[in-house]
Amino acid sequence: MRNLTSISSVCDPLLHEVKCAWCDAVIVGARPKRLYCSIRCSRRAQGAKKRKNYFLLFERDFFRCVYCGKSSIEHGVSLALDHVIPRSKGGKDVAGNLTVSCHECNSHKCARILRPSVIRRLLWLIEQRNEQLGIGCDTPIEMQGGS
Numbered sequence: 001m002r003n004l005t006s007i008s009s010v011c012d013p014l015l016h017e018v019k020c021a022w023c024d025a026v027i028v029g030a031r032p033k034r035l036y037c038s039i040r041c042s043r044r045a046q047g048a049k050k051r052k053n054y055f056l057l058f059e060r061d062f063f064r065c066v067y068c069g070k071s072s073i074e075h076g077v078s079l080a081l082d083h084v085i086p087r088s089k090g091g092k093d094v095a096g097n098l099t100v101s102c103h104e105c106n107s108h109k110c111a112r113i114l115r116p117s118v119i120r121r122l123l124w125l126i127e128q129r130n131e132q133l134g135i136g137c138d139t140p141i142e143m144q145g146g147s
Ligand SMILES: [Zn+2]
Pocket: 020, 021, 022, 023, 024, 025, 036, 037, 038, 041
């Protein structure tokens, strides 16, 4: 006599066998929307995505400080991502609020206050560049280190 329960579970259209998008483990009986086998894999994948976005912004800004125009390739300056609107004023770690800045401009900027007209121009420039590359301004970016 055939085992009816096992047949019905094999034919059950709600059961799917998909591979975890991060570690390739097979997820049995998952809902089709589920991409990862575990929360750990999901977190790792999100982290990798954010790290990728981090480097994407360097490409977007041509590896050049947005304030003084020096480049890490031509001038050998060290670059980092910088908040246009600082975190203390509610600025977020997103593609629309981050720009590439050299170490020198970054440390000087802390002392001087960016004028609102400059901030507006910067935000506009970033938005234009994001738009050209199809980067959403609210794309989360994983910040490396402080600030
Ligand atoms: Zn996994």
